Amino acid sequence: MKNAVPQTSLTVPLRHVAAVVAGNALEFYDFLTYAFFAVYIGRTFFPSNVPSASLLASLATFGAGFVTRPIGAWVIGKMGDRVGRKPAMILSFSLMGVAIAGLALTPPRSMIGIAAALLVVFFRVLQGFALGGEVGPTTAFLIEAAPPGRQGFYTAFQSWTQNLAILAAGLVGFGLANTLTAQQLQDFGWRIAFLVGAAIVPVGLLMRRSLPETFHAESVAQGERPSVRPYLGVAVLGVLLIACGTISIYINGYMTTYAIATLHMRANVSFAATVVVGLCGVIFNLLSGILSDRVGRKPMMVIPGALLLLSILPAFIVITHYRTPATLLGATAVLSSLGAFAAVPAIVWLTESLPKAIRSGSVAIVYAGSVALFGGTAQYVVTWLIKVTGNPLAPAWYWTAAAIVGLSAALATRESAPLHTAKRETSSASLDAIPSDTN
Numbered sequence: 001m002k003n004a005v006p007q008t009s010l011t012v013p014l015r016h017v018a019a020v021v022a023g024n025a026l027e028f029y030d031f032l033t034y035a036f037f038a039v040y041i042g043r044t045f046f047p048s049n050v051p052s053a054s055l056l057a058s059l060a061t062f063g064a065g066f067v068t069r070p071i072g073a074w075v076i077g078k079m080g081d082r083v084g085r086k087p088a089m090i091l092s093f094s095l096m097g098v099a100i101a102g103l104a105l106t107p108p109r110s111m112i113g114i115a116a117a118l119l120v121v122f123f124r125v126l127q128g129f130a131l132g133g134e135v136g137p138t139t140a141f142l143i144e145a146a147p148p149g150r151q152g153f154y155t156a157f158q159s160w161t162q163n164l165a166i167l168a169a170g171l172v173g174f175g176l177a178n179t180l181t182a183q184q185l186q187d188f189g190w191r192i193a194f195l196v197g198a199a200i201v202p203v204g205l206l207m208r209r210s211l212p213e214t215f216h217a218e219s220v221a222q223g224e225r226p227s228v229r230p231y232l233g234v235a236v237l238g239v240l241l242i243a244c245g246t247i248s249i250y251i252n253g254y255m256t257t258y259a260i261a262t263l264h265m266r267a268n269v270s271f272a273a274t275v276v277v278g279l280c281g282v283i284f285n286l287l288s289g290i291l292s293d294r295v296g297r298k299p300m301m302v303i304p305g306a307l308l309l310l311s312i313l314p315a316f317i318v319i320t321h322y323r324t325p326a327t328l329l330g331a332t333a334v335l336s337s338l339g340a341f342a343a344v345p346a347i348v349w350l351t352e353s354l355p356k357a358i359r360s361g362s363v364a365i366v367y368a369g370s371v372a373l374f375g376g377t378a379q380y381v382v383t384w385l386i387k388v389t390g391n392p393l394a395p396a397w398y399w400t401a402a403a404i405v406g407l408s409a410a411l412a413t414r415e416s417a418p419l420h421t422a423k424r425e426t427s428s429a430s431l432d433a434i435p436s437d438t439n
Helices: 014-036 038-045 052-067 071-080 085-105 116-131 133-147 153-179 182-207 229-253 255-261 267-295 297-322 325-352 354-388 395-411 418-433
Strands: none
Touching: 014 085, 014 133, 014 153, 014 182, 014 325, 038 052, 038 116, 038 182, 038 255, 052 071, 052 153, 052 395, 071 085, 071 116, 071 133, 071 354, 085 116, 085 133, 085 182, 116 354, 133 153, 133 325, 133 354, 153 182, 153 229, 153 267, 153 325, 153 395, 229 255, 229 267, 229 297, 229 325, 229 354, 229 395, 255 267, 255 325, 255 354, 267 297, 267 325, 297 325, 297 395, 325 395, 354 395
């Protein structure tokens, strides 16, 4: 057995963190691109005389990828705790590359019949498995790579790159929508967006292979691994927080489909909404991480969460009433900005509240389980609600309910930021040291 590397003294340079989050951005780019092009993918592989039925079939296939996310979290996430963060990240990225290329190159149903739909489902399932195992090892790596007092800033790059992916996907979609005709978008335009991501996969693999390791499994004996049971409360609150966050992310990502299918707006305007979502995240995610290091995780969850709760319904009322580019983009910007502020401290809180020896697998399972239950179903549920009720405000009501749950969970958390935790412990120790007055 090799000598274990001390874990407490390892600080990874920011350039290595860039390699982690660059890979994460590439993966989420392709995963989210499916949501943005759901209408066109539905027509290609699930043609129907009823447009809403075709879209629902496409979104159901999108949701199928979430079914295997908990499995990927269990397999690859726990691999990060037993073999190391780096091998787990390389495996998840390799599987993602296969799924991306496969989906982009699958012939339409008009050429190979039902086999086309089956192949699409297979590649979505494979992609979900890969992403399920992605978040745990990468988030654990970021927490462990951060210098003291900068865990929030480093981990914020996780959400930042997801929004960078949304921005990139939106820019690609916007460019294609303004360059190609509607028929060309349908025939091959959406495939170009996927192939852009597939072309970058080799670069991502090279970047990840250059990473150091922040966790050495041989330094933790089997008998020293802590029990999961004392952390079940953390896991439950984590599920609720991530449920709110993932519903926010995927309904924000759904704005392109919503604008096309429900509001009947032009494709280029719809993709511009996606650009706004990504841009707001890129601007505010890192700021949220910095502030969470300074003022604490809990305030940065509660305050933006409360403001988001109060803004969702009014924003959708404005969007559906006026149906103009200005109202769509303005309301989307407000909701995206508040969501970006609230998302970062939630994942930071969950990750640093868990011990290192079970961190990768636990974060992966909690995250994937919550995303599978709530994120994977969000777009299908709101589309179904719109169809059943005929009410274009259905996404707002669903999102509002999620925001109430998320805010309640945030209020129930205990502060986990190391600086603030240390201050609280020091203050408590000082009070204990004061002699009591017995007179």
